[in-house]
Amino acid sequence: MVSLQQVRKTYPAPVRGQDPLLAVDTIDLTLADGQFCSLVGPSGCGKTTILNLVGGFEQPSAGRIAASGRSVIGPGPDRAVVFQEAALLPWMTVEANLAFALTLRGGRPAANTERIAQMMEVMGLTGFERHYPYHLSGGMQQRVAIGRALLTNPEVLLMDEPFGALDAQTRSDLQRFLLELWSRLNPTVLFVTHDVEEAILLADRVVVMSPRPGRIVDDIAVNLPRPRTWDAVLNREFGELRRQVLDALRPSDSRARRLS
Amino acid sequence: MGHSWKNRPGPAAEMADVAAAQGLWERTRPGYRQLVPWMVAVTLVLVWAGVAASGIFPKIYVPSPLRVVRDGATLATSGFAGVTLLTDVLASVGRISAGFIAAILVGVPIGFWMATSDIVFAAIDPMLQFLRPIPPLAYIPIMIIWFGIGELSKVILIFFCTIPIIIISAMSGVRGTQETRLRVARCFGATRWQVFRHVILPSALPEIFTGMRVAIGVAWTCLVAAEMIASQSGLGAMIHTAGNEIRTGVVFVGIIFIGLIGYTMELVIRLIEKRVIPWKGKA
Numbered sequence: 001m002v003s004l005q006q007v008r009k010t011y012p013a014p015v016r017g018q019d020p021l022l023a024v025d026t027i028d029l030t031l032a033d034g035q036f037c038s039l040v041g042p043s044g045c046g047k048t049t050i051l052n053l054v055g056g057f058e059q060p061s062a063g064r065i066a067a068s069g070r071s072v073i074g075p076g077p078d079r080a081v082v083f084q085e086a087a088l089l090p091w092m093t094v095e096a097n098l099a100f101a102l103t104l105r106g107g108r109p110a111a112n113t114e115r116i117a118q119m120m121e122v123m124g125l126t127g128f129e130r131h132y133p134y135h136l137s138g139g140m141q142q143r144v145a146i147g148r149a150l151l152t153n154p155e156v157l158l159m160d161e162p163f164g165a166l167d168a169q170t171r172s173d174l175q176r177f178l179l180e181l182w183s184r185l186n187p188t189v190l191f192v193t194h195d196v197e198e199a200i201l202l203a204d205r206v207v208v209m210s211p212r213p214g215r216i217v218d219d220i221a222v223n224l225p226r227p228r229t230w231d232a233v234l235n236r237e238f239g240e241l242r243r244q245v246l247d248a249l250r251p252s253d254s255r256a257r258r259l260s
Numbered sequence: 261m262g263h264s265w266k267n268r269p270g271p272a273a274e275m276a277d278v279a280a281a282q283g284l285w286e287r288t289r290p291g292y293r294q295l296v297p298w299m300v301a302v303t304l305v306l307v308w309a310g311v312a313a314s315g316i317f318p319k320i321y322v323p324s325p326l327r328v329v330r331d332g333a334t335l336a337t338s339g340f341a342g343v344t345l346l347t348d349v350l351a352s353v354g355r356i357s358a359g360f361i362a363a364i365l366v367g368v369p370i371g372f373w374m375a376t377s378d379i380v381f382a383a384i385d386p387m388l389q390f391l392r393p394i395p396p397l398a399y400i401p402i403m404i405i406w407f408g409i410g411e412l413s414k415v416i417l418i419f420f421c422t423i424p425i426i427i428i429s430a431m432s433g434v435r436g437t438q439e440t441r442l443r444v445a446r447c448f449g450a451t452r453w454q455v456f457r458h459v460i461l462p463s464a465l466p467e468i469f470t471g472m473r474v475a476i477g478v479a480w481t482c483l484v485a486a487e488m489i490a491s492q493s494g495l496g497a498m499i500h501t502a503g504n505e506i507r508t509g510v511v512f513v514g515i516i517f518i519g520l521i522g523y524t525m526e527l528v529i530r531l532i533e534k535r536v537i538p539w540k541g542k543a
């Protein structure tokens with residue numbers, strides 16, 4: 001479970017003498033265990049900030065954050081993070097990158113070799129063990145990053161626009177692939193994206209934020225059947241959800257539409 | 261990155277894509293590229309030989325290449341002023357290596373330390389910036405007064421001339437570590453030592469190597485200057501003595517050897533670099 005209670009985050013003023021910058025304001029959000037939650041909002045509304053707070057990379061200015069039954073005071077192995085860039089370590093082979101968390105936890109005892117090989121296979125990376133990240137395409141690099149995050153079975157998976165830099169084909173491959181892994185390992189997922197379709201397609205729930213200072217303006221349950229394939233997008237219900245999310249994202253637009 | 265394809269791609273197809281792109285790059289590189297440096301060298305020597313043979317300048321100003329080769333042979337066998345070329349070369353290389361390695365061993369940790377602590381940075385940086393613009397020649401008299409004209413003064417001089425470069429490169433290497441990579445390590449529960457060992461140190465290596473390459477050039481400048489003023493051995497001393505005796509051919513031999521050795525050291529660093537940080541510039 002992940003919970004944010006009355007969370008605010010202010011950053012020091014970028015220019016001396018100005019007011020401090022209020023990035024996110026009074027966020028209340030609770031994710032049930034194993035829930036897949038998408039977070040959408042305009043650029044600069046504080047999505048990354050929220051992820052950094054839950055990740056423990058930054059401290060909230062007010063409010064409380066808890067994950068896996070504990071107060072968040074810093075980064076921890078119960079919460080794995082995937083960033084927009086794969087952030088692999090170029091001096092390690094693909095396999096070593098994948099096993100990085102295990103290496104940090106004391107060597108790589110034989111007990112893990114099978115687990116690593118299995119994850120390599122699930123990730124479609126078999127045969128690339130000895131390659132280096134710069135030998136791989138962007139999509140494959142991101143797969144390594146996702147595998148690395150999931151290899152330790154984290155309770156919470158935080159993803160910050162992980163597919164934002166990929167082309168459409170690779171992106172949809174990876175979406176399907178993420179859903180597969182999620183249904184198998186069932187972590188609680190907080191998935192930041194600016195792509196409304198992606199948000200709905202993946203999630204049990206789409207949380208929409210306002211422009212800065214970021215507040216939650218809508219919280220939409222997605223009850224489309226699983227397993228989902230990309231043609232769920234063609235569904236009438238999907239269209240309804242999309243309209244709902246877009247409405248929440250651009251309230252002024254929809255008001256104008258209603259008036260005209 | 262940013263690959264796209266029509267059919268369903270397996271990872272192998274993606275891989276082939278990347279490989280094909282690299283292969284193309286390799287193939288467009290012309291094969292005679294390796295010959296270019298040799299062609300330039302030969303041309304320069306021919307021009308030099310032409311100028312020397314034309315008699316525009318007195319022989320004593322511009323010795324012919326052949327003359328220089330002959331002087332070199334004499335230097336190698338019977339030596340100059342009682343010292344053979346090999347002894348001079350070894351003396352110079354030994355001093356450089358000692359001072360340079362000491363600068364790395366001391367400078368890299370200082371750079372790391374400055375990058376991780378604001379207080380240490382505040383303590384050392386002003387000193388560093390104050391010392392850096394002082395030309396090495398200015399130190400030489402003090403070095404001689406304090407440490408005499410023996411080996412120690414030269415090694416210490418090299419040490420002081422190169423260490424600021426090493427410190428600054430190590431510091432900026434650490435500072436350039438990608439924030440997300442640090443976060444990845446921290447979110448997997450890495451200890452401070454593990455973060456350093458697995459993320460910060462490898463991130464800093466490319467800049468440290470660049471610093472080393474700059475420093476080795478500076479080291480030669482300092483060394484030759486020092487040897488010219490106070491030394492019985494070394495290439496700088498050899499050039500200096502030969503200059504006083506107007507043995508231009510010997511001076512040329514000295515200059516050529518300094519260049520060649522400097523170049524060799526650069527190649528050695530490049531080789532080590534390729535081994536240690538093959539990912540440089542690719543990520």
Ligand SMILES: Nc1ncnc2c1ncn2[C@@H]1O[C@H](COP(=O)(O)OP(=O)(O)O)[C@@H](O)[C@H]1O
Nearest residue numbers: 011021023042043044045046047048049050212
């Ligand atoms: N470290 C920081 N210092 C100061 N301001 C920041 C910092 N990080 C983010 N901000 C500001 O907070 C706001 C929200 O940023 P962010 O969470 O990155 O938005 P998003 O991810 O939704 O695009 C932005 O206006 C950004 O400029």
Ligand SMILES: [Mg+2]
Nearest residue numbers: 047048049160
């Ligand atoms: Mg962001």
